[in-house]
Amino acid sequence: MRLAVASGKGGTGKTLVATNLAWCLAARTSGVAYVDTDVESPNGHLFFPPDDSWVERHAVPVPTLDGADCSGCGECAMACQFGAIVADTRGVTVYPDLCHSCGVCLRACPERSLREEARQIGTLRRGHVGAMGFVDGTLDPGEARAAPLIHATVAMAHDADILVIDAPPGTSCSAVAAVEDADLVVLVCEPTPFGLHDLELSLQMCESLGVRTAAVINRCDVGDEAVRSFLAREGVPVVAEIPFDREIATASATGVLASARVPGFASTMDALADHVLDGPRRRLP
Secondary structure, eight states, rough: OOOEEEEEEEEESHHHHHHHHHHHHHHHSSSSEEEEETTTOOOGGGTTTSSEEEEEEEEEEEEEESSSSOOOOHHHHHHHHHSSEEETEEEOOOOOGEEEEEEEHHHHOTOOOEEEEEOOOOOOOOEEETEEEEEEEEETOOOOOOHHHHHHHHHTTTTTEEEEEEESSSSSSHHHHHHHOOOOEEEEEEESSSHHHHHHHHHHHHHHHTEEEEEETTTTSSSSSHHHHHHHTOOOOOEEEEEHHHHHHHHHHOOOOOOSSTTHHHHHHHHHHHHHHTTTTTTOO
């Protein structure tokens, strides 16, 4: 089962929910893995420092000129939908940071003057935290495209029975890459006008992908009822509510799991875990 924890913006408590939910699930059953796909700023390791780490570099294929047979016809540039190739009478110039590794330029070239070479874009890490699996990825500084590394990060946890995917915030390509194959997306939101706006965008993203959703309202005792009303209208179940608690904030700021420090918080995460484990038997809307 792939469970993604997402949010419309940063700072809503997404990593708080993802890390504590993974911890609660791992205490109940085996085969759980926490997967941090926020590759531009991963922070799950602050709560789950892995006992052992296996690290590898990740590369994607990009085109490069192979020999001097290029006539500069421009067929490859016209075929590229991402502006990664510019052609003129002197030949072609490839901009690898714009390349999406689709390979269409190689098929379009009549002279077969292009070949693919590996271009490293980031680092993958895999390990364990006790019996729980841990995977994260870190994008190299300056890289424009996070989605390939996110896909590779999730793929590294292929042998886990339950994946808790800590998704990037927002609704960009990075967030889509993290949640598109999820069995359930838990949207963490706040009951404020700003929180409602971003929740609407996140729900639209999930609906366009055809993935099931549930919601967790963080700092539920701050703000108004607009978020609850919206979720009710959309038929999105609220599976947990977390009140504002300075101790939760302190635990998160110091890299400590709130479930291990704050009385009552573990029971909130246990209730969320019930919905996750019952999901295959009791389908949420």
